[in-house]
Amino acid sequence: MDLNELKAIQLAELFSALSDASRVRLISLLIEDEMSVSKLAARLKMTESAVSHQLRGLRQLHLVRARRSGRQVFYSIDDDHVSRLFTLGLDHVRHG
Amino acid sequence: MDLNELKAIQLAELFSALSDASRVRLISLLIEDEMSVSKLAARLKMTESAVSHQLRGLRQLHLVRARRSGRQVFYSIDDDHVSRLFTLGLDHVRHG
DNA sequence: TTAATATATGATTACTTGTTCAACTATTCA
DNA sequence: TGAATAGTTGAACAAGTAATCATATATTAA
Numbered sequence: 594m595d596l597n598e599l600k601a602i603q604l605a606e607l608f609s610a611l612s613d614a615s616r617v618r619l620i621s622l623l624i625e626d627e628m629s630v631s632k633l634a635a636r637l638k639m640t641e642s643a644v645s646h647q648l649r650g651l652r653q654l655h656l657v658r659a660r661r662s663g664r665q666v667f668y669s670i671d672d673d674h675v676s677r678l679f680t681l682g683l684d685h686v687r688h689g
Numbered sequence: 690m691d692l693n694e695l696k697a698i699q700l701a702e703l704f705s706a707l708s709d710a711s712r713v714r715l716i717s718l719l720i721e722d723e724m725s726v727s728k729l730a731a732r733l734k735m736t737e738s739a740v741s742h743q744l745r746g747l748r749q750l751h752l753v754r755a756r757r758s759g760r761q762v763f764y765s766i767d768d769d770h771v772s773r774l775f776t777l778g779l780d781h782v783r784h785g
Numbered sequence: 786t787t788a789a790t791a792t793a794t795g796a797t798t799a800c801t802t803g804t805t806c807a808a809c810t811a812t813t814c815a
Numbered sequence: 816t817g818a819a820t821a822g823t824t825g826a827a828c829a830a831g832t833a834a835t836c837a838t839a840t841a842t843t844a845a
Contacts, residue, residue, distance in 0.1 A: 596717045601710040603782045604775075608713075611704035613833080614697040621692045630792060643834055645793055664791045664842045674781035678774060679700075685770035686699045709803075726822060739804055741823055760812045760821045 610656050611678065615639060616647055623657060624676050627669035706752055707774065711735060712743055719753060720772050723765035 596604070611617055618637055622628055630648065634641040648668055651657040658671035670676060692700070707713055714733055718724055726744065730737040744764055747753040754767035766772060 596714055598710065598714075600779070600782055601713045601717070604713045604778050605708055605710040607778050607781055608704045608707035608774075612701055612708040614694065614701040615833080617697045617700045617704075618692055618694075621697070631790095640835075641792065642794085642836080646833075649793080661792095661841090666792060672781065674777060678704075678777055678781075681770060681774055681777060682700050682703050683696070685703055685768065685774075686696055711803080727820090736805075737822065738806080738824085742803075745823080757811090757822095762822060 606654060610651055610654055611682070616651070619644070619647060620675065620679060623668060623670050624679060627667045629665040629667050631665070633668070702750060706747055706750055707778065715740065715743060716771065716775060719764060719766050720775060723763045725761040725763050727761070729764070
């Protein structure tokens, strides 16, 4: 299974999305339910700016999706694989 | 599913292992079969030093295991979750 | 229209990470 | 023993990344 460079880069990008503790917690919240930027910021104890920057990267990878309602923007998971990767990873951490 | 900080960090560390294209290719080779450092270096077109540095990190996470035979050291995958994460990620990249 | 709220963005800065280079250890073979 | 091969390690440097701050945009309400 010697990957070509393109696929290796794409895979690395996907896993990079989960390679930071803040993003991991952010995604764990979104797996439960959609959530606005400000609520995410409050739950994660991060500034809204920092959260927004992270969400931007995740959006570009099509891992989360945005929905505006009034002045709030609600984010949710945009890809089933993410939740499955997350669960599998958690498995490893728990009894690995 | 609001993770505590420790689990979030551990998860992030796990995914970090696959967050670089060189490591992704390295692991894809080891998923096939165990391989010596020099052969890995040749296949990946990296120096043995660079490969060794990467393997060190993966070893510390208990994702790969080393076995010495003469002057060579053969590395192999030390955790089933890795292969499964890898396959699931590949799924996403292919038809995501 | 003005003010207030919610989010996004660009620039800067501090930190992290991957590679290289040189030096070192371990093993085999002559 | 000495030379050659295989791998490891630490330091240094370059490139990448996450947070912050200030500013900008969008939406609502007064």
